[in-house]
Structure formats: C-alpha cells, structure tokens
Amino acid sequence: MTAPRKPFFPADRSIRASDAPLEIRHLGVVDYREAWDLQAALAQQRAADEIGDQILLLEHPSVYTAGKRTQPEDRPTNGLPVVDVDRGGRITWHGEGQLVAYPIIRLADPVDVVDYVRRLEEAVIATVREAGVEDAGRIDGRSGVWVPADDHRRDRKVAALGIRVTRGVTMHGLSLNCSNSLEHYDHIVACGIDDADVTTLSLELGREVTLDEVTDPLVDALTAALAGDLVVSDHTFASAPDPTKIVARPR
Template identity: 40%
Template sequence: MRYIDCGLMDYRRALTLQERLAAAIFEGREEETLLLGEHPSVYTIGRGGQLANRLDPSLAVERINRGGDITWHGPGQLVGYPLLDLARRGRDLHRWIDFLEELLIKTLHEFGVQGDRRPKARGVWTEQGKIAFIGVGVRRWITMHGFSLNVSPDLRAFDPIRPCGLARCPVTSMVAEGLGTVSVAEVKPCLRSCFDQLVRLKMFEGQ
C-alpha cells in the first residue's frame, strides 16, 4: 500500500490523478494507493445528485462520477481517495462504505471525538451534525473518490447548499467539537495509521 500526500491540490487535478492510478492498478502497473490532501474551495455533486440542492443557482458545481449528492471541499477539510482493488477484496461496495465509516469513526475517536453512523444517512455524525462525508465510485472494481473529514474549515461554506441533499443537515468539524487548533496536518498521520490497521483487519484479500 502506497500513501501520497497531495498537499493542497486542485480538485480536477486530483481527479485526473485518481483516474490514471485506477487504470494502472487495474493493469498491475501500480500498487494500491491512498491519496490524502486538501482542495481549494469547490462544490461537487454526484452522478445522481439534484442541482435543486444548490440553494444559490449561480454557484458553480462540478458534476462527477461518484455516489452521493452535493457537497463542499476546501481548506481545513481532509480529503482521502483510496484506490483499492475490490476484485481481490470481495467486490462488495456496501462493505467498502462500511469500512470508510469505521475508518473515520476510529480516527475521530483517537482525538476524543465521538462519531456515529446514522440509518439511511451515510457518513459520520456527532451530536452537533455531520462531520464526515462519503461518496464513492469504482472503475473495473478499482475504488475511486472516497471521504472528506471536516477538521478546521469555515463551515459557512456549506450554507449555499443542502449537504448530501438533506434538507436539515447541520455540519460540524473537529474544531467545532472543541479541539481548538487541530490541523489537517495533525490528522493525516493518525488517519493513515487507522487505515493501515483496518485494511488488514477488514479488507484482506479473498474475503
């Protein structure tokens, strides 16, 4: 498993990188990879998302090939794009999304934040609102897209949308949960460690 720290990377550039790596992993030319980083401010919407969830019609939105509805990415939010070969790991998308939720819950726990699942609302929640978002896709059973975790973003960036298409979807962050000045740079190594542990336990080959 390879890890790449993308730093602050333009969204479209990150998507192009994912597409190149997914093709190479499928062909056996690259190893499975986890990309971690941040994006300049951008709104994206999944293939089945509704533009009506963009409350400001003038808002520029990137339509992309992932599940889920509209969301925001920007500075202070950790994004993760795992590229794994699910053909070797059970070909089960529901299990994959469960894995990502568990990864985020475990990472938050390491910082003393209680994250939970909610029925019919994928992602991770606290009592104050949604703190982590999941939107996945696969190409020839290579996973693409992934998750975003609100570490220290300006939460007002979510005001012009209905996050995930939910009419009542308060959002929160690790800082809003009382963690003071925690940064994306501090969270990255913890999340990577949790990923290492869980991928061995939950996503081993042939299961």
C-alpha cells in the same frame, strides 16, 4: 436501528486484493479537476496491475462537487460553479482545512462495495474518537460519520463519503472536516440532507484541529480497516431517511 449487514467474507480478512504495503501520497493542496484526472489515471493503471494500492491525501481549493444523485434544488444559491462528478451521492463542498483521502484500491473478490464503505467509516470513526469526539458514529440510512444531537444542536456530519468502483478499483473517498469554514455549506443542501447539520473537529472540541494532527491517525486507521485489523462495529446511534433514495414528487 440495524447494524451494517454482514460482509461477503469474514470481517477480519483484508478487503484488498493485494497484501503489498499501501503507498501513501501526501499531495498538499490540489485543484479538484487535477486530482480527479490523477485518480482516473491511477485507477486505470491499478486495474491493469501496473501499480499497487495507494491512498492520496490532500486538500482542495474551495469547490462544490455534485455526485450522480444531486437534485436541482441541492445546488448552490451563491452562483459559484459546481463540478459534476462520477461518484455516488449528492452535492458537497471541499476546501482548505478539510482532509481529503482518495484510496485507489483493487478490492478482493467478491467485490463488496457496502463493506468497503463501512470500513472507510470505521476508520474515520476511530480517528475522530481518538481526536476527542468520543460519541461520533453512524446514522442508519446515511453514509458518513456523525456527531449525535444534544440539547442545543441537531445531528451533524463531520465526515462525508462518496466513492466509485470501476473494474474492481476504488476512486474518490472521504473528506474529514478539521478546521475549515462552514460558510459554503449554507448555500447548498449538503448531501441532500436538510434535517441535520455539518460540523468540524475544531468546533466540536473547542480548539483548532489541524490536518497534521489527524493525518497519521487516519492513515493508520484506514490501513487497519482495509486489512481487517480494525473490524467494523455497530456505532449506530440513530436512523434517518436515505437521501440517495429519491422519492418522486407528486404532480
């Protein structure tokens, strides 16, 4: 198992190009395409320095979204539509009861996408552990935040990440499963992974965990991680194949 590689600049330095306070926007339930259009407009404005850094916090109505590396066999078997998007990764599901965060951030030079992703993960790990899932961490080779296997369950993902960086500005971000249903995951190969499962904070803790409970802790952790006040640590507990590395099937 390997720790995240060293960042391009010191881990306790801000990864943001600006030192102005983040603007936090609570948007409620927003259609996925509407939110995507908003992100694109804001990212363009941020690249032109017309606005500052901000984080959008919201929920989506039930929807599948497919990243650039999604394979045909990943797609849903229940006939529901899929939105093909310009983020990395493969297919996932969004819906109510799941907290979504979209940071629109201009990254400092030199732009370090890997370090940015690791900082998002670090913020979610801190949030999930504070909520009570104290063994949450990383699986080397796979993005997101995971809960390790036990005697009865496989490794399972509690938060997914998928990003895009254009002109040094971030789009898309993370989704944290709080109290959402897992039914829709049964009809896809979530994130291209078929040897692990998906979970929610509510399932892990045996009680309902609302978005309100984890929103402020997540905002605080994201702010600290991006600033370098919450330093990325090695929370890796396992390693597994990277689902974004597609291996050609023999003919």
